[in-house]
Amino acid sequence: MNVQPTAPILDQAAEFQKVRLPEGHPDVKAGKVGVLLVNLGTPDATDYWPMRRYLREFLSDKRVIEWPKAIWYPILYGIVLMTRPGKSGKAYEEIWNNEKNESPLRTITRSQSDKLTEMLGDANGRLKVDWAMRYGQPSIPDKLKALKDAGCDRILVFPLYPQYSATTTATVNDVVCKTLLDMRWQPAIRTVPPYHDDPIYVNALAKSVERHLESLDFEPETILTSYHGIPQSYFKRGDPYHCHCMKTTRLMREVLGMDETKLRTTFQSRFGPEEWLQPYTDKTVEQLAKDGMKNIAVMNPGFVSDCLETLEEIAGEAGEIFEEAGGENFTHIPCLNDSDLGMDVLNTIVRRELGGWI
Ligand SMILES: C=CC1=C(C)c2cc3[nH]c(cc4nc(cc5[nH]c(cc1n2)c(C)c5CCC(=O)O)C(CCC(=O)O)=C4C)c(C)c3C=C
Numbered sequence: 388m389n390v391q392p393t394a395p396i397l398d399q400a401a402e403f404q405k406v407r408l409p410e411g412h413p414d415v416k417a418g419k420v421g422v423l424l425v426n427l428g429t430p431d432a433t434d435y436w437p438m439r440r441y442l443r444e445f446l447s448d449k450r451v452i453e454w455p456k457a458i459w460y461p462i463l464y465g466i467v468l469m470t471r472p473g474k475s476g477k478a479y480e481e482i483w484n485n486e487k488n489e490s491p492l493r494t495i496t497r498s499q500s501d502k503l504t505e506m507l508g509d510a511n512g513r514l515k516v517d518w519a520m521r522y523g524q525p526s527i528p529d530k531l532k533a534l535k536d537a538g539c540d541r542i543l544v545f546p547l548y549p550q551y552s553a554t555t556t557a558t559v560n561d562v563v564c565k566t567l568l569d570m571r572w573q574p575a576i577r578t579v580p581p582y583h584d585d586p587i588y589v590n591a592l593a594k595s596v597e598r599h600l601e602s603l604d605f606e607p608e609t610i611l612t613s614y615h616g617i618p619q620s621y622f623k624r625g626d627p628y629h630c631h632c633m634k635t636t637r638l639m640r641e642v643l644g645m646d647e648t649k650l651r652t653t654f655q656s657r658f659g660p661e662e663w664l665q666p667y668t669d670k671t672v673e674q675l676a677k678d679g680m681k682n683i684a685v686m687n688p689g690f691v692s693d694c695l696e697t698l699e700e701i702a703g704e705a706g707e708i709f710e711e712a713g714g715e716n717f718t719h720i721p722c723l724n725d726s727d728l729g730m731d732v733l734n735t736i737v738r739r740e741l742g743g744w745i
């Protein structure tokens with residue numbers, strides 16, 4: 388029997404577009420593949436109303452604050468949204484990208500998307516890469532609809548979080564699924580799984596440590612891998628985030644040949660009265676200085692891009708805490724961002740997850 392090889396899937400889809408449509412049939416575009424990078428989010432400006440809009444969207448997400456609405460909303464609207472926009476706005480002002488009038492998170496995410504577009508090529512006009520924010524602009528629904536309108540009937544969504552948490556990864560996937568509810572012709576969707584133990588990521592982190600240490604004129608006695616925290620209660624209810632963070636650092640130790648006193652795990656960015664994952668970064672930094680340590684480095688493996696939490700809270704505040712408590716040299720190791728190492732991670736993962744689609 389003479390079996391004809393199947394044409395590549397996308398060629399078949401391109402063929403479909405060539406079929407002459409009956410008169411009055413709506414114009415349909417199909418056959419393309421989209422990649423959507425999604426980062427956490429960011430306010431449009433640092434003054435009260437943009438900050439409040441952003442924080443309201445973020446802190447109304449029941450994946451982020453799991454308290455019952457009847458308890459949380461009076462606190463959110465009565466206290467948090469009165470005070471936090473001012474305080475956080477001032478913190479954002481310190482790190483704001485004034486040239487582009489936007490936060491570093493937005494600048495870096497856009498650049499990652501632009502560089503990935505170049506690295507992947509457009510597969511003869513069939514591949515489109517774009518980016519969105521879970522909170523604020525550009526929104527996930529707008530970008531998904533734009534990709535679909537451009538003919539993407541397969542979309543790979545990439546939540547930019549190496550370690551899975553319901554507070555981050557799941558809430559991106561929630562919005563993606565909700566957006567599909569309104570679509571008559573839904574694109575096929577894939578989401579990128581967590582990559583906290585992927586060798587390409589762990590090796591890139593280790594290399595970034597080595598490169599940074601080479602650039603210093605002092606040698607840190609210890610290096611903290613500081614991850615954004617989550618409330619302890621979320622971990623106890625089954626969020627795997629803590630385990631993912633511990634594994635990333637353990638694998639980094641293996642690559643770098645460092646022990647637990649040289650490369651430590653800590654958690655930052657507490658919010659509200661609950662107990663969060665420990666040890667806390669700020670308390671650890673202070674204690675190390677009080678114990679007589681003079682030189683330390685801190686890095687943030689859980690953040691794909693530098694942002695408020697790394698630039699202001701770690702490079703700024705944690706550095707001050709260390710020096711005020713008697714430390715001498717504090718250095719922040721930048722996130723992988725859109726560096727060659729960072730882009731190699733994103734490019735490798737996207738190519739793998741697109742398998743069979745292009
Ligand atoms: C209960 C509150 C919060 C949880 C849980 C939480 C989890 C979480 N967040 C990130 C990453 C980022 N968070 C950022 C800012 C930020 N986070 C919270 C609260 C929770 N985060 C707030 C209120 C804010 C806003 C800033 C502030 O007012 O302090 C950012 C920075 C965004 C930027 O534009 O720079 C990131 C990134 C992770 C990874 C995570 C759980 C794993």
Ligand SMILES: [Fe+2]
Pocket residue numbers: 615656
């Ligand atoms: Fe956060």
Ligand SMILES: [Fe+2]
Pocket residue numbers: 656695696700
């Ligand atoms: Fe913070």
